[in-house]
Amino acid sequence: PSKLKEEILAKYPRKVAKKRSKGMVINDPAQSQEIGANIRTIPGIITQRGCTYAGCKGVVLGPTSDIINLVHGPIGCSFYAWLTRRNQTRPAEGEPNFMTYAFSTDMQDENIVFGGEAKLKDAIREAYDMFKPTSIGIFSTCPVGLIGDDVHAVARDMKAELGINIFGFSCEGYRGVSQSAGHHIANNGIFKHVVGNTERERTGKFQVNLMGEYNIGGDAFEIERIFEECGLTLLSTYSGNSTVESFAYSHTADLNMVMCHRSINYIAEMMEEKYGIPWIKVNFIGADSTAKSLRKIADYFGDEELSAKVEEVIEREQLKVKAVAAAVKPKVEGKLAMMFVGGSRAHHYQDLFTELGVRVVSAGYEFAHRDDYEGREVIPNIKIDADTRNIEDLVVSKDEENFRDDLVAKKAELEAKGYEFKEYKGMMPDMQKNSLVIDDVNHWETEKLIEFYKPDLFCAGIKEKYVVQKYGVPLKQLHSYDYGGPYAAFGGAINFYKEMERMLATDIWKLVDAPWKNEPEIVGSVTVDA
Ligand code: CFM
Ligand code: HCA
Structure with missing residues (x-):
């Protein structure tokens, strides 16, 4: 891989090569290696x-179904x-x-020139009159920040006028270097405007x-099935198959x-500071990871009946999973895969491939950050640049009334026994030595990777799909998931194994001839009118 890295970098101008070099690491899980992440993409790439x-x-x-998510901007952003x-x-x-609707203010030239706040107010009134929702979220697209419409002031006014929960997000596309800034802005907004708004009696x-x-692709449905069978009460999911109504009382959870x-x-993090609710990292992608996560939850509660139930579910489900894995594994074992996805999936899906003996x-x-690659212990060392400083970091204080001292004590007790809270070790320690880790991979690098590794499978998204297939x-x-799924938890693992059998235990892809193989250049000419 060092030769490949050299070849990739050789094509770039010197300054670009220097920057991209930091985003490519030849992995050594035994060492702590630094990767450049969450930094601006170089224009032209x-x-x-x-x-x-x-x-x-x-x-x-x-994914939340009971809120009207209204996009303030040109229609394309919404569509x-x-x-x-x-x-x-x-x-x-x-x-x-409301998820099946696309709500938008459909900004026009006139709104860009004279301001769009009045149109936004009208859109909120119209949505309210038609659907009578209990909450409306306003999402700012690029022009909103450029012309200075104040979505937060509009939200306050309309909240007073209509008497429902209305809040805005300054999530203009350019606000951060990627989607990641939008996650942070969304987290802040939900925490400020929704979490803790209602109380709920214990239901489990x-x-x-x-x-x-x-x-x-229905991942949450499969996870919910397993939780229910184990006897866990899922108050709220952020945010698959969920509602903002459930976010409002989610502060009453034990974990x-x-x-x-x-x-x-x-x-x-903010819920722990405000309410004392501890958090643990889990992963329900991969059957073994699912079993491990369920056991971790059971250990947290330390209840014999729950632990017995969890073991029973794991045993029953794994019997089915292992049977399918045993049938598929010999057909796909030893194949090579690579995966470039937004954040956690590039890590989580490696577990499913390990279960099949496929090598990543x-x-x-x-767009993930260094902690998602190297582990959370690097967080204090991450340089805060101007792009990160641009995103508000909420200051959270303790909610004296709802703070769970019992959970804080429970956490301390478990920690003393070696149980790990707020811990994520990241992707790199889990990857093989000499595998190539690349942040914000680009199109040129993708082509070089394919030529070098000749992988049997490439995992990514719609933008990469057809070029790679050619x-x-x-x-x-x-x-x-293309048209498939669910792939989470036990039932999902079975679906994924079968999908891998379909995709990997076949030679059909080798028959594909890329159109540029024989005629590599598109030839054209430019004519200039005199
Ligand atoms: Fe988290 Fe996601 Fe992902 Fe993500 Fe995404 Fe996604 Fe993704 Mo696409 S929240 S980081 S911003 S696991 S939409 S469900 S698949 S890039 S790897
Ligand atoms: C997004 C959504 C996306 C895009 C997927 C893709 C998704 O980043 O805005 O490029 O195929 O999962 O739908 O990540």
Whole structure:
């Protein structure tokens, strides 16, 4: 891989090469290696990243069904964030589902020139009159910040006028270097305007929140099934198959479980500060990881009946999982895969491949931070640059009335026994020696990676899919799952194994001839009128 890295960098101008070099690490899990992450993409490079608005509106708030998510901006921003992520939902009987609508102020030239606040107010009134929602979120797209519309003032006015919860997000696309800034802005907004708004009587002995699970392809449905069978009460999920109504009482949980660390660690941290609720890292991608996470939850509660139930579920489910794995593994073992996804999935999905004996030769995130690569212990050493300083860091104080001293004591007791809280070791320690870790991989690098490794499978998203396939390499979308899923928990693992069998135990891709193989250049001419 050092030769490959050299070859990739050789093509860049000197300054670009220097920057990109920091984003590529030849992994050695025995060492602590630093990677450049969460830094601006160099203009001219074809990145796979998205924008801050996508991270706020599309990712974090997108999957909630009972809020009207109103986009203040040109219609395209709304249209392209409208369920393209395959975030599914199953609203409770009689409850609304606004996710199937695309709400937008549809800004025009006139609004850009004279301001769009009046149009935004009208849109809120119209949405309220038609749907009578209990909350409305306003999402700012790029022009809003450029012309200076104050969505927060509009939200305050309209909240007073209509008497429902209305709040705005300054999540303009350019606010940060990627979607990641949008996650942070969304976390702040939900924490400020929703969490703790309502109380709820206990409905179970073991009340938990699942954070950073977005129900892509039905993943949450499968996780919910397992929780229910184990006897865990899931109060709220941030934000797959969930409602802002459940965020409002989620502070009454006994434990927060963080799945996608990148997108939601902020709320987990803030809830611990304000309410004393501890958080643990979990992962429900991969059958063994699911079993491990369930056992960790059971250990937290330390209840014999719960532990017995968890063991029973694991045993029963793993029997089915292992049977499928045993049938598929011999057909796919030893194949090479690489994966480049936004944040946590590039790490989590490696567990599923390990279970099948598929080797991950290269992986990376589009927009995760150093802690997602190297582990949370590097957080104090991360340089705060101007782009990060641009995103508000909420100052949170203790809620004397609702603070859970009992949970703080429980945490201390468990920690003394070696139980780990707020811990995430990141992707690099889990990857093989000499695998190539690349942050914010770009199109040129993708092509070089394929030529060098000749992988059997490339995992990424829709922007990469067809180019990679023209190379004769199958591509599995780990964002939308193509048309498949769920892939989470035990049932999901079985689905994924079968999908890998379909994609890997075949020679059909080798028959693909890339159009540029024989005629590598597109030839054209430019004519200039005299
Ligand atoms: Fe977390 Fe996600 Fe991901 Fe993400 Fe995303 Fe996504 Fe993703 Mo696409 S929240 S970081 S911003 S696991 S939308 S469900 S698939 S890039 S790896
Ligand atoms: C986003 C959403 C996305 C895009 C996926 C892709 C998703 O980043 O705005 O590029 O295929 O998962 O839908 O990550």
